[in-house]
Amino acid sequence: MWQIALIMLFYDRVKYLGLILGVSISILLINQQVGVFLGLLLKAGAIIRDIPEAGIWVMDPGLKNMDTIFAMRDTELGRVRGVAGVEWAVPYFKSNATIRTPYGNLESSALFGVDDNSLIGIPSNFVMGSAEALRQPEAVAIGRDGYDRIWPGQPLQLGQILELNDHRAVLRAIVVDSPKFTNTVSFYTRYSQALSYTNNGRRQMSFILVKSRSGTSDREVAQQIAKATGLLALTSSEFSWKMILFVFLHTGIPVSIGTVILLGVLVGFCIVGLLFNLFVVENLRHFAVLKAIGTTNRRLLGMVMLQASVAGAVGYGIGLGLAALFFECATRSPNFRGFYLPWQVALASGVIAAGIILLSALWAMRRVLRVEPGIVFRG
Amino acid sequence: MLSEDTQNQEGSSGAEERALAVSCRGVSRDFGVGPTQTRVLHGIDLDIAFGGQTFLVGPSGCGKTTLVSLIAGLLIPTTGRIRVLGKDLQSLSPASLVEFRARNIGFIFQQFNLIPALNAVENAAVPLVVQGRSLSAAVKLAAIVLDRLGMGNYLTYFPWQLSGGQQQRVAIARSLVHNPRIIICDEPTAALDAKSGLAVMALMTELAASPERAVIVVTHDTRIFSYADRTISLMDGRIETSPSSDGQAHS
Structure with a gap:
C-alpha cells in the first residue's frame, strides 16, 4: 500500500510541488533568518573573541x-x-x-x-x-x-x-x-x-x-x-553575553527577525496544511474505495502520513539545501562574512517541518477517518 | 435482540442459511436522527444462492444501494441479521469485517472508481495489495485477469486514456483478481453506451458468474435484464415480488 500511496502523491504534481514548495520556503526562511541572527549575535562579541589572551575586560x-x-x-x-x-x-x-x-x-x-x-x-x-x-x-x-x-x-x-x-x-x-x-x-x-x-x-x-x-x-x-x-570588570564570556544581551534588548533585530521566522512557519503551515487537505479531499473517494475494498483505517492513516512525510522530507531537504547555498554564496562577500548555518538550527527547523507536516496530516486524516466507504456507490 | 421465536427459527434453518451466499432476516435501515429519521429498508427477508447473477431492481430511492451496502458490510442494519457466506456480519469485529470484505467481496461501481494515479494493471491489482501482496507480485496476477478480459494491450494505460467500457473492464478485473465469492455490482452499465454495456454484461456472465460465486447486480437498466438469473424487485424499501423461479425472496 505504501507504493500506492506514493504513486498517488507523485501523480498530483501540482499539489506535490506545492507541498514541497511550502515546506522548503518555510525551512529556507527559518534557517536563513536564524543563521543571520546568530551571525549578528556572534559579531556583537567579535572583538572579544579576537583577543583570547585576555580573560578579563575592564571598562567604564x-x-x-x-x-x-x-x-x-x-x-x-x-x-x-x-x-x-x-x-x-x-x-x-x-x-x-x-x-x-x-x-x-x-x-x-x-x-x-x-x-x-x-x-x-x-x-x-x-x-x-x-x-x-x-x-x-x-x-x-x-x-x-x-x-x-x-x-x-x-x-x-x-x-x-x-x-x-x-x-x-x-x-x-x-x-x-x-x-x-x-x-x-x-x-x-x-x-x-x-x-x-x-x-x-x-x-x-x-x-x-x-x-x-x-x-x-x-x-x-x-x-x-x-x-x-x-570599574566594570567582566570575564570574556560575561562581556560577550553583555554585548549579545544588548542586541536582544536594545535593537529591533530580534523582533524583526523573529517576525520573519514566525511568518515562515505560518506560511509553511498554511500552504502545506491547505494543499495537503485539498490533496486528501480530492482523493477522498479513492480512499473510500480502498476502504470498501478492505483497507483498514490504520493503514489508510499510514498512507496519509507517508504521503505527508515524503513531501515534508523532500521540502525540508530542498529548503535546507537552499539555505546552505545562500550561506555558501553570501559569505563569499565581505558584507556577509560571519553568517553561517549551525547544525542545531538545521535540526530545529527539521523539528518545525515535522510539526508542520504532522499537523497538516492530522488535519487531513480526520476526513479519511470519517469518510464512509458507502459513498463509493453514489454516482 | 432477536426474539426467542426468531432464534428458534434461525437455529432450525442455520445450516440452510450457511449454505447460502447471502441471507437477510428482518433487515431494516434508518438514516438520520430525531424528526429527520427516515426508514429506507423495512424488514427485508432475502436469500441469495451461489451461482448466476441476482439482479436487484427498482426505481431510484427504493433502497437497492442501501441493501447492497448492508450486504457488503459497509453499513450496519438498524434491525435484523445479515449472513454472508455463513458469517453473521454483526458478530464480526470492525477489523474482522474489513478483513472479511477484503477476502470475499469484489466491487464494481457505476463510476468505475479507478484511482487515476494508477495504470490499468495497478488498479486491477489493488485488492491483492490490500491483502498484503507486494505491488509487483499483484500486478503479475492482475495482468492475467486483464488479459482474459481483452485488456492485455492496455495494461499500462491510465484511466483517462481508456474509454468507459475499457475502464469498466479494469473495474471488473479489480473485482475478480482476488477471486472473491461474492461480487457486488452497482449500476455497472449506467455510465456506458448500449453496446459497451452489453459487452460488459457478457463478460460478467462469462467470467464472474460461476457455481461457487454469487453476483449481485443493482440496476435499473432494462437493457441488461436478460442477463439476470434471478431478479428481486424493491419498491419503497420493501421486496415487491420474487419473479424468477430460482429467487428466494421472502417478504
Missing part, C-alpha cells in the same frame, strides 16, 4: 556596547595592575576613524590600538606582514575584508599609504579578524599611534585587557578589580 561602568564607549584615564591601568591576582594588564583602544581611500572616497573605520610593548590585542592570524612590523612609525594593520573594500579587486600588497583622520598611515600587515557588528573596515595599530590618530583628550583608554594569574579564576579576579577600582 557606563559602557553599553562596543560603539558607545566611555574612555578611562590611563591612570586606571596602574590601579588594575595593582590588584592581587592580575598577571598582566594592558591598555586597549577602540575608536571610530575616517579613512580617505586611494580613490578619494571617505570610509568610516574602526581603529584599534594595542599595547605598544606586548602588542596584545592584534589578531594572531596574519595574511601578510607580522605583528613586529607594527612597531614601525605610522604602521597599521588592516583586516582582510577591509583591504578588499579599500582596494577592491587589487592583489594584496603592503607599504601602501593611507589617510587616517587626516594623518598618514602606512599599511604594514594584513590580518584575518572576526567580522564586526557594524561591518566597518578595521585598522590595528599601537596604542600610542592610535592616540595620535584620534586625540580624544584626557580620557583615552577604551578597555584594559587583563590576564589573571594561574591558580586564580577570572571571575574572582574580575570581582576584585571591580571592588578595588570601581
Whole structure:
C-alpha cells in the first residue's frame, strides 16, 4: 500500500510541488533568518573573541556596547595592575576613524590600538606582514575584508599609504579578524599611534585587557578589580553575553527577525496544511474505495502520513539545501562574512517541518477517518 | 435482540442459511436522527444462492444501494441479521469485517472508481495489495485477469486514456483478481453506451458468474435484464415480488 500511496502523491504534481514548495520556503526562511541572527549575535562579541589572551575586560561602568564607549584615564591601568591576582594588564583602544581611500572616497573605520610593548590585542592570524612590523612609525594593520573594500579587486600588497583622520598611515600587515557588528573596515595599530590618530583628550583608554594569574579564576579576579577600582570588570564570556544581551534588548533585530521566522512557519503551515487537505479531499473517494475494498483505517492513516512525510522530507531537504547555498554564496562577500548555518538550527527547523507536516496530516486524516466507504456507490 | 421465536427459527434453518451466499432476516435501515429519521429498508427477508447473477431492481430511492451496502458490510442494519457466506456480519469485529470484505467481496461501481494515479494493471491489482501482496507480485496476477478480459494491450494505460467500457473492464478485473465469492455490482452499465454495456454484461456472465460465486447486480437498466438469473424487485424499501423461479425472496 505504501507504493500506492506514493504513486498517488507523485501523480498530483501540482499539489506535490506545492507541498514541497511550502515546506522548503518555510525551512529556507527559518534557517536563513536564524543563521543571520546568530551571525549578528556572534559579531556583537567579535572583538572579544579576537583577543583570547585576555580573560578579563575592564571598562567604564557606563559602557553599553562596543560603539558607545566611555574612555578611562590611563591612570586606571596602574590601579588594575595593582590588584592581587592580575598577571598582566594592558591598555586597549577602540575608536571610530575616517579613512580617505586611494580613490578619494571617505570610509568610516574602526581603529584599534594595542599595547605598544606586548602588542596584545592584534589578531594572531596574519595574511601578510607580522605583528613586529607594527612597531614601525605610522604602521597599521588592516583586516582582510577591509583591504578588499579599500582596494577592491587589487592583489594584496603592503607599504601602501593611507589617510587616517587626516594623518598618514602606512599599511604594514594584513590580518584575518572576526567580522564586526557594524561591518566597518578595521585598522590595528599601537596604542600610542592610535592616540595620535584620534586625540580624544584626557580620557583615552577604551578597555584594559587583563590576564589573571594561574591558580586564580577570572571571575574572582574580575570581582576584585571591580571592588578595588570601581570599574566594570567582566570575564570574556560575561562581556560577550553583555554585548549579545544588548542586541536582544536594545535593537529591533530580534523582533524583526523573529517576525520573519514566525511568518515562515505560518506560511509553511498554511500552504502545506491547505494543499495537503485539498490533496486528501480530492482523493477522498479513492480512499473510500480502498476502504470498501478492505483497507483498514490504520493503514489508510499510514498512507496519509507517508504521503505527508515524503513531501515534508523532500521540502525540508530542498529548503535546507537552499539555505546552505545562500550561506555558501553570501559569505563569499565581505558584507556577509560571519553568517553561517549551525547544525542545531538545521535540526530545529527539521523539528518545525515535522510539526508542520504532522499537523497538516492530522488535519487531513480526520476526513479519511470519517469518510464512509458507502459513498463509493453514489454516482 | 432477536426474539426467542426468531432464534428458534434461525437455529432450525442455520445450516440452510450457511449454505447460502447471502441471507437477510428482518433487515431494516434508518438514516438520520430525531424528526429527520427516515426508514429506507423495512424488514427485508432475502436469500441469495451461489451461482448466476441476482439482479436487484427498482426505481431510484427504493433502497437497492442501501441493501447492497448492508450486504457488503459497509453499513450496519438498524434491525435484523445479515449472513454472508455463513458469517453473521454483526458478530464480526470492525477489523474482522474489513478483513472479511477484503477476502470475499469484489466491487464494481457505476463510476468505475479507478484511482487515476494508477495504470490499468495497478488498479486491477489493488485488492491483492490490500491483502498484503507486494505491488509487483499483484500486478503479475492482475495482468492475467486483464488479459482474459481483452485488456492485455492496455495494461499500462491510465484511466483517462481508456474509454468507459475499457475502464469498466479494469473495474471488473479489480473485482475478480482476488477471486472473491461474492461480487457486488452497482449500476455497472449506467455510465456506458448500449453496446459497451452489453459487452460488459457478457463478460460478467462469462467470467464472474460461476457455481461457487454469487453476483449481485443493482440496476435499473432494462437493457441488461436478460442477463439476470434471478431478479428481486424493491419498491419503497420493501421486496415487491420474487419473479424468477430460482429467487428466494421472502417478504
